[in-house]
Amino acid sequence: MAKKVAIIGGGSSGLCAIKACLQEGLEPVCFERTRDIGGLWRFEELPEEGRASIYRSVIINTSKEMMCFSDFPIPEDFPNYMHNSKIMEYFRMYARRFPQRLASDRNHRKILGWEHGALLRCSGGVWQGQGGTLFSFWGGDPPDQHQEAKHPSSLSAGIDKFKGRYLHSRDYKDAQDFTDKRVVVIGIGNSGSDLAVEISHTAKQVFLSTRRGAWVLNRVGDRGYPFDVVLTTRMKTFLQKMVTTSMVNAFVEKQLNARFDHSHYGLKPKHRALDQHPTINDDLPNRIISGRVLVKPNVQEFTETSAIFEDGTREDIDAVVFATGYSFSFPFLEGCAKVVENQIPLYKFMFLPDLEKPTLAFIGLIQPLGAIMPISELQCRWATRVFKGLNDLPPRHEMDADIKQKKEAMAKQYVKSQRHTIQVDYIPYMDELACQVGVKPSLLTLFLTDPKLALEVAFGPCTPYQYRLRGPGAWPGAREAILTQRQRIIK
DSSP states (O other): OOOEEEEEOOSHHHHHHHHHHHHTTOEEEEEOSSSSSOGGGSOOSSOOTTSOOOOTTOBOSSOHHHHSBTTBOOOTTSOSSOBHHHHHHHHHHHHHHSTTOTTSTTTTTTTTOOOTTOOOEEETTEEEETTEEEEEEEEOOTTOSSEEEOOGGGTSTTGGGOOSEEEEGGGOOOGGGGTTOEEEEEOOSHHHHHHHHHHTTTSSEEEEEOSSOOOEEOSBOGGGOBHHHHHOBHHHHHHHHHSOHHHHHHHHHHHHHHHSOTTTTTOOOSSOGGGSOOEEOSSHHHHHHTTSEEEEOOEEEEOSSEEEETTSOEEEOSEEEEOOOEEEOOTTSTTTSOOBTTBOOOBTTTBOTTSSSSOOOEESOOEEESOSHHHHHHHHHHHHHHHHTSSOOOOHHHHHHHHHHHHHHHHHHSOSOGGGSSEEEHHHHHHHHHHHHTOOOOHHHHHHHOHHHHHHHHHSBOOGGGGGSSSTTOOTTHHHHHHTHHHHHHO
16 A cells, blocks of 8 residues: 655646655645645745745756756747746646646645644644645745745834835735835845846835845856856866865856955945855846946934935835745644744755654755755655655664754754755755765766766756666656757756
8 A cells, every 4th residue: 555645735746746745655635725736846926925925037046958947848839948937837837747646636635625723743744734645755845935024123123113115025016006106125145136126126225235245146157048057067166176175266256256346336245256045137237327226335214204214314214025035834744844043954855853753844945055846756756766765764873963064064054044054055065965875876877878867967067867867767868868958058
C-alpha cells in the first residue's frame, strides 16, 4: 500500500512535490487554500490575508534556462525573463505535461480542504490531519510559505498618526493609485527598488528610503546574455574558491561600479558586494539620474503629513509603501517547528533533526543566489526517497553539526538581517542535494566519455538539466537540453 504524503501548498514547489511523489510510487494529497495552482506567481487583484502577493507588472529576476524544472525546458519562444502571466502559463504546461496530470482532481482533490487554524499532529513519526493518517510533506513558495508581512506600525515611529495612505508592498497592485502623489518607498530589496521605479512613472516624486544602501545588478549581463547565465557556472564557482573573498568582492564591485558609480547615486553601502543578497534592477539608476527617484536614508519618524529622515531632512508626502519583507511561521505544525527571529534549525534547510522519524520536509524554505524552482524540485526528489526509505538521514549529532556549521558560515558571510537566515549559494547547495540523491554530474566521467557535453557542463551555465544526466530520475533528454540551451537563450 502506497504511503500517503500531505503536500501543503499548490505553488511551484507543491507541483514538483506531487510529481516527485508520483514518480516514487507515493500517494500525494495536496492541500491548497486557494482555488488554483501557482502560489505566489498567480496574480490576484485582491490579496488574500496571510498570503504574499505580487503586483500586476512583476517580471521574474531569474532567466528561463536557469529556473525551469530539470526535465521540462521552458519553450524557446518564451522570453528569457518572464512576466508573471508567462510563469503561470509554464506551470500549467508542466502540470498537464506528465501522464499523472499533476493538477488533476485526483491529486488536488483536497485543494479546497485546508481550513484556517487546522493542525497537523505527529505521533510516533506519523502525522495526523484532515482525512486521516498521512506522511507529511511541506511544499511552499517563498515568500508565500505561511509568511506574514512585517506590519508598518511596528516598523516606523509615528506611522499611526500619518494622515496619508500607507501599505505593505504585498497590497500594492498598480502605479495609477499614486498619480501626482509624493511617495516614500521604504526598503531597497528587489520589491522596494521595483516599486520605486514603477511608481515614479506616475507619481509627482518618489523617495527611496534605505538603511544601508545596496549593490544593484542588471538582468542583462556580458554580451547581452542573462546575468545569471553568465555568472552561474561551475568554472566560476571553482575559481571563486581559489581566491580570497576580498578579491572576489573587489572584482564584483569594480564591475558594478563600471555600470554606474554607486557612491554618486547615494546607493553605495558600507558592506561589500557579497555580504548581502543582491538587488536586481535594470531601471533604478535611470530613474535616479532623471530625478524621478531620490535616494534618502532611513526614516526617523513620521508626522501627520511628512517624513523626517535620519539626516535631518523633511519631505511632505502623501503615501508610504513598506517593502520591508516578511516573517515566516508554521502555525499548523503544533509546536514542532518553532521559528525564532526568522530562523528554524533544519538539516540541509529541509529536515527537523529532532523528529522521531523523518516524515516532515520543508521545501523551498531558502533564499538562493539563483533560481529557487530547481532547488525545490531537487529537494523534493531527495525528500521522497527519504520518505520511501531509499535514503537515510545521518545521526542526530551529525545533523546538528551541519546546522551549526551553516549558521556560522552565514553569520560570517552576510550582514546581520532576517533575510540572511536561509541564504544558500546555488551551485554548492544544488550539488549538496545532488550528492544525497546520487545525481551529481561527474565531470571526470563526462570528459572521458563525452567531451563535448563535459565542456558545456564545466564552462557553461549550470542549468537544472545537469541533475538529470545520471542516477535516479535520469532524463534521456538532458544531454540534448544542455547542448541546445544557448540556442534557446538567443532565440
